[in-house]
Amino acid sequence: xxxxxxxxxxxxxxxxxxxxxxxxxxxxxxxxxxxxxxxxxxxxxxxxxxxxxxxxxxxxxxxxxxxxxxxxxxxxxxxxxxxxxxxxxxxxxxxxxxxxxxxxxxxxxxxxxxxxxxxxxxxxxxxxxxxxxxxxxxxxxxxxxxxxxxxxxxxxxxxxxxxxxxxxxxxxxxxxxxxxxxxxxxxxxxxxxxxxxxxxxxxxxxxxxxxxxxxxxxxxxxxxxxxxxxxxxxxxxxxxxxxxxxxxxxxxxxxxxxxxxxxxxxxxxxxxxxxxxxxxxxxxxxxxxxxxxxxxxxxxxxxxxxxxxxxxxxxxxxxxxxxxxxxxxxxxxx
Amino acid sequence: xxxxxxxxxxxxxxxxxxxxxxxxxxxxxxxxxxxxxxxxxxxxxxxxxxxxxxxxxxxxxxxxxxxxxxxxxxxxxxxxxxxxxxxxxxxxxxxxxxxxxxxxxxxxxxxxxxxxxxxxxxxxxxxxxxxxxxxxxxxxxxxxxxxxxxxxxxxxxxxxxxxxxxxxxxxxxxxxxxxxxxxxxxxxxxxxxxxxxxxxxxxxxxxxxxxxxxxxxxxxxxxxxxxxxxxxxxxxxxxxxxxxxxxxxxxxxxxxxxxxxxxxxxxxxxxxxxxxxxxxxxxxxxxxxxxxxxxxxxxxxxxxxxxxxxxxxxxxxxxxxxxxxxxxxxxxxx
DNA sequence: TTGGGTAAAGAAAACGTTTGAGCAAATCTC
DNA sequence: GAGATTTGCTCAAACGTTTTCTTTACCCAA
Numbered sequence: 001x002x003x004x005x006x007x008x009x010x011x012x013x014x015x016x017x018x019x020x021x022x023x024x025x026x027x028x029x030x031x032x033x034x035x036x037x038x039x040x041x042x043x044x045x046x047x048x049x050x051x052x053x054x055x056x057x058x059x060x061x062x063x064x065x066x067x068x069x070x071x072x073x074x075x076x077x078x079x080x081x082x083x084x085x086x087x088x089x090x091x092x093x094x095x096x097x098x099x100x101x102x103x104x105x106x107x108x109x110x111x112x113x114x115x116x117x118x119x120x121x122x123x124x125x126x127x128x129x130x131x132x133x134x135x136x137x138x139x140x141x142x143x144x145x146x147x148x149x150x151x152x153x154x155x156x157x158x159x160x161x162x163x164x165x166x167x168x169x170x171x172x173x174x175x176x177x178x179x180x181x182x183x184x185x186x187x188x189x190x191x192x193x194x195x196x197x198x199x200x201x202x203x204x205x206x207x208x209x210x211x212x213x214x215x216x217x218x219x220x221x222x223x224x225x226x227x228x229x230x231x232x233x234x235x236x237x238x239x240x241x242x243x244x245x246x247x248x249x250x251x252x253x254x255x256x257x258x259x260x261x262x263x264x265x266x267x268x269x270x271x272x273x274x275x276x277x278x279x280x281x282x283x284x285x286x287x288x289x290x291x292x293x294x295x296x297x298x299x300x301x302x303x304x305x306x307x308x309x310x311x312x313x314x315x316x317x318x319x320x321x322x323x324x325x326x327x328x329x330x331x332x333x334x
Numbered sequence: 335x336x337x338x339x340x341x342x343x344x345x346x347x348x349x350x351x352x353x354x355x356x357x358x359x360x361x362x363x364x365x366x367x368x369x370x371x372x373x374x375x376x377x378x379x380x381x382x383x384x385x386x387x388x389x390x391x392x393x394x395x396x397x398x399x400x401x402x403x404x405x406x407x408x409x410x411x412x413x414x415x416x417x418x419x420x421x422x423x424x425x426x427x428x429x430x431x432x433x434x435x436x437x438x439x440x441x442x443x444x445x446x447x448x449x450x451x452x453x454x455x456x457x458x459x460x461x462x463x464x465x466x467x468x469x470x471x472x473x474x475x476x477x478x479x480x481x482x483x484x485x486x487x488x489x490x491x492x493x494x495x496x497x498x499x500x501x502x503x504x505x506x507x508x509x510x511x512x513x514x515x516x517x518x519x520x521x522x523x524x525x526x527x528x529x530x531x532x533x534x535x536x537x538x539x540x541x542x543x544x545x546x547x548x549x550x551x552x553x554x555x556x557x558x559x560x561x562x563x564x565x566x567x568x569x570x571x572x573x574x575x576x577x578x579x580x581x582x583x584x585x586x587x588x589x590x591x592x593x594x595x596x597x598x599x600x601x602x603x604x605x606x607x608x609x610x611x612x613x614x615x616x617x618x619x620x621x622x623x624x625x626x627x628x629x630x631x632x633x634x635x636x637x638x639x640x641x642x643x644x645x646x647x648x649x650x651x652x653x654x655x656x657x658x659x660x661x662x663x664x665x666x667x668x
Numbered sequence: 669t670t671g672g673g674t675a676a677a678g679a680a681a682a683c684g685t686t687t688g689a690g691c692a693a694a695t696c697t698c
Numbered sequence: 699g700a701g702a703t704t705t706g707c708t709c710a711a712a713c714g715t716t717t718t719c720t721t722t723a724c725c726c727a728a
Contacts, residue, residue, distance in 0.1 A: 001714070011678045016716060026676060045445040047384045048714035051683050056381065058424070058446075066413075067406045069610075075400055079427050088446070090392070091425045093413050107422070111379040111684090112392075250614045257616055276403075280584050282591055282616045335684070345708050350686060360706060382684035385713045445714090 004036045019044075050111075059303055060108045061117040062092045062101060064148070069246075069275030070292045071119070074146065077296020078117060085304050087114075098123035102132045109135075115142040115303045120150060126189045128152070144303040146295055148191055156306065157318040158299040162192045165288050165323035166199025169242060169270050172325055174207050176332040178240035178268050182215040182232060184248035193218075196244045196272065212236075219248065229255050239267055240331075246271035246278045249285055253330060257282075269330040283329035295321045338370045353378075384445075393637055394442040395451040396426045396435060398482070403580075403609030404626045405453070408480065411630020412451060419638050421448075432457035436466045443469075449476040449637045454484060460523045462486070476640040480633040482525055490640065491652040492633045496526045499622050499657035500533025503576060503604050506659055508541050510666040512574035512602050516549040516566060518582035527552075530578045530606065546570075553582065563589050573601055574665075580605035580612045583619055587664060591616075603664040617663035629655045 001019075005012045010029065018025045018033035019042075025033075036042075050056045061078055063071050079089050090113060094101040101121045108116070116136060124130070125148065133153050137143055146158040173181050183200050186193030197216070204211055214236055217228050229252050241256075243249030249271030253263065261267045263283055271278050271287045278285035298319055327333065335353075339346045344363065352359045352367035353376075359367075370376075384390040395412055397405050413423050424447060428435035435455045442450070450470060458464070459482065467487050471477055480492040507515050517534050520527030531550070538545055548570055551562050563586050575590075577583030583605030587597065595601045597617055605612050605621045612619035632653055661667065 012715085013679075013717080014677055016714095017677090020716085024676065029676080043440075043444040045385075045714050047381060047390065047445040048683090049716085050381045051379075051385050051685095051713090052715055052717095054683075066400075066409055067403065069401065072401045072406055075425070076427065079400075079425065088424055088426070088441070090422055091409070091413065092422070093410065106377075110377040111381040112422070247610070247614065254614065254616055276581070277610055277614055280581065280588065280611055281614070282588055346685085347687080347709075348707060350684095351707090354686085356687095358706065363706080379684050382713090383686085385683090385715095386685055388713075 001042065003040060004033060004042065007036060008032055055307075056112060056114055057086060058088045058090055058113045059115050059117060059300070059307075060090045060092055060104070060113045062094055062104050063119050064094050064096045064121045066091070066093055069277075070147075070273045070290060073292030074119075074296035074299070077293040077298075078300040079296075080293075081297040081300035082304065085300075087300075087304060094121040094124075096122045098127055098129065105132045105136055109139060109141060114307050116144070117299050117303055118143060118145050120145070120148040120191075122190060125150070125191060142303055142306040144299050144306075146299040150191070154316055156302045156316050158295055158302065159318065159320055160192070160290050160295070160323055161320045162195035163199040163202070165272075165290075166196040166242075166244075167203045168199075168323075169272075169288055169325060170200050170203035171207065172334065173240045173242065173268060173270060173331065174203070174209070175334045176264075176268060179209055180212070180215065180238040181209075181240040181242055182217065182236065182238045182252075184217050184219060184229070184232075184241060184243040184252060186244060187218050187220050193244055200242065222247075225251055226255075233259060241267070241269050243269070243271045246273055246275050246285060246287060249287075249330075250277050250281050253281060253283075253285065264330055264332045268332060270325075274326055278326075278328070281330070286328045286331040287326050289324045289326050291321050291323070335376065337374060338367060338376065341370060342366055389641075390446060390448055391420060392422045392424055392447045393449050393451060393634070393641075394424045394426055394438070394447045396428055396438050397453050398428050398430045398455045400425070400427055403611075404481075404607045404624060407626030408453075408630035408633070411627040411632075412634040413630075414627075415631040415634035416638065419634075421634075421638060428455040428458075430456045432461055432463065439466045439470055443473060443475060448641050450478070451633050451637055452477060452479050454479070454482040454525075456524060459484070459525060476637055478633050478637040478640075480629055484525070488650055490636045490650050492629050492636065493652065493654055494526070494624050494629070494657055495654045496529035497533040497536070499606070499624075500530040500576075500578075501537040502533075502657075503606075503622055503659060504534050504537035505541065506668065507574045507576065507602055507604060507665065508537070508543070509668045510598075510602060513543055514546070514549065514572040515543075515574040515576055516551065516570065516572045516586075518551050518553060518563070518566075518575060518577040518586060520578060521552050521554050527578055534576065556581075559585055560589075567593060575601065575603050577603070577605045579607055580609050580615075580619060580621060583621075583664075584611050584615050587615060587617075587619065598664055598666045602666060604659075608660055612660075612662070615664070620662045620665040621660050623658045623660050625655050625657065 001012055001015050005015045015033050018030045082089050092104040098121060101124055130150055130153050144156040149157050149159055185197045188194040201211055215238055217232055219225050219228055233255055241252045249269050253269045256267050269285060271285050274287040274289040278287040335346055335349050339349045349367050352364045393416060416423050426438040432455060435458055464484055464487050478490040483491050483493055519531045522528040535545055549572055551566055553559050553562055567589055575586045583603050587603045590601050603619060605619050608621040608623040612621045
């Protein structure tokens with residue numbers, strides 16, 4: 001801008017106004033300035049604009065892990081919607097670590113971004129320490145949580161109805177003729193795992209099937225997955241496996257394969273979160289579709305709506321994304 | 335800062351210097367200011383710093399697609415290394431679209447970031463239009479390309495030695511007793527696909543095996559994958575399949591399964607890029623490991639090195655990441 | 669001629685920070 | 699005790715914009 005001003009022998013203010021087609025400036029000058037701007041390939045400096053407007057048009061999304069189909073779908077959705085609305089997405093990974101989550105929030109909450117999209121790390125869920133969230137909220141920075149949330153924090157949220165999805169799935173298995181259904185789930189501190197477990201229990205109770213605790217396997221770390229699955233097969237009999245994610249289901253299915261079970265005739269399998277594994281497993285895996293892309297889109301829209309509408313009436317929304325069951329080869333048709 | 339200055343009745347400059355432990359300021363004042371800063375929970379405004387320093391400590395990474403194991407590994411690596419060195423990562427998705435890639439670069443190259451990490455979209459590779467890259471380079475903004483690169487652009491690069499990896503893999507298959515090896519690859523405009531194809535051809539020639547064009551299947555869109563695989567099985571006989579990504583290999587393996595082939599006794603399978611599909615396929619898939627995480631780390635390091643070392647001697651490096659073959663169940667041991 | 673109106677442009681402040689130059693007071697030196 | 703040095707602080711400019719408030723110049727009517 002300075003250059004253009006010097007070149008045309010006008011003031012910087014004039015240049016600025018001319019570029020913005022201000023009515024204060026003569027058409028003649030406007031044309032000249034804009035011509036020069038094009039010539040010099042002038043691009044307004046975003047940082048200066050951010051400083052002036054106190055808006056960066058950036059949003060941060062903090063997720064526990066990116067190498068995970070569900071999260072990449074969410075990011076895709078976020079990115080798409082944010083771009084559509086003129087925002088950039090800064091991705092931060094917490095790696096399931098509380099400390100990293102806190103650091104990420106702190107390095108972002110200093111003017112670099114306008115708002116947060118957050119899915120809690122396992123460690124944060126375990127510690128139940130949410131001071132960093134409270135801090136940014138008090139600071140007046142909008143926060144939208146998705147998927148892994150906490151009820152203790154008041155803010156906008158987008159979630160899957162995990163309990164209901166799990167409930168429906170188990171019923172589906174029962175209707176297809178299964179009645180000893182093993183559950184591969186996470187420890188209860190993972191909010192979504194807990195909800196899925198409770199959906200499983202409720203469905204069985206409603207169907208009058210007794211809960212056998214030995215059929216419920218809680219897996220904390222990925223390393224113990226294969227071993228625990230083997231133990232399950234060694235010690236229990238069952239005719240279906242419900243995994244709270246696709247990996248658990250696929251690994252169990254492999255084990256069944258190795259032991260010579262016919263799928264789905266002798267044993268059915270269902271997973272959660274329809275990803276690439278389910279789609280290309282052998283046989284293809286029936287899954288609960290979580291619609292991560294839509295979740296991301298909705299979360300981004302919620303955040304940006306709040307950013308652009310000043311009328312903060314202090315009320316927060318929680319959006320529930322519907323799930324659906326995608327019937328593939330690993331379960332018997334109803 | 336203003337508040338602290340008012341409260342302590344000193345100038346803003348004094349506050350700034352006190353916070354930076356300047357020797358110009360008395361220890362007494364420094365202590366007081368820092369105490370107040372802690373009390374008010376003062377955080378320096380990053381935007382103002384960026385404007386002043388002409389450095390944002392942000393880097394943009396533009397990738398074609400995020401729902402893809404290899405790219406998420408790369409992003410993980412980038413994010414890790416960048417964070418370690420004090421940088422944030424802004425993720426942009428081109429969705430394999432030339433237009434979106436250009437837009438992404440333009441919206442970022444206005445002061446929002448210090449440099450680019452880029453993997454070209456398919457459409458860009460097809461069009462061979464790289465004016466947007468030239469533009470940012472001329473503007474003096476560092477650019478590091480990774481994986482999907484173009485030789486026409488002079489900049490730092492990080493690549494896989496695709497041709498060699500493919501060559502080695504095919505030799506591996508030959509040594510394990512296969513001699514009619516089908517290749518599932520991409521059209522030649524995808525740089526890595528072309529290289530992998532040429533590695534395949536060279537290996538066969540070196541082993542004195544005739545190239546049968548009918549065994550080379552080029553797949554452009556994911557939708558045509560299953561159909562083309564079926565046609566291959568219907569019309570040709572072969573004892574091994576080499577897929578230039580894990581999906582191709584896994585889909586082919588499924589088809590072989592369905593047709594009753596014994597794997598690997600009757601037919602071997604190898605994929606490229608060791609992802610979740612390969613690991614949990616049935617049987618588990620032998621793959622070429624691309625070390626995406628390391629590629630990401632290296633690319634990030636390269637970019638940041640260039641950002642922080644002024645001495646731009648005009649020479650560019652190309653780093654080649656080694657690949658390795660991970661022998662699993664889908665191939666015969668050598 | 670003078671005053672008021674208007675069109676076009678410029679000056680200056682602001683966003684939050686850093687930093688070199690400048691300045692007053694305290695301390696030192698001989 | 700006068701000049702020199704040191705100490706501790708403030709001023710002002712700078713980063714690149716926008717925007718409000720002047721200013722200037724010109725025109726027209728009284």
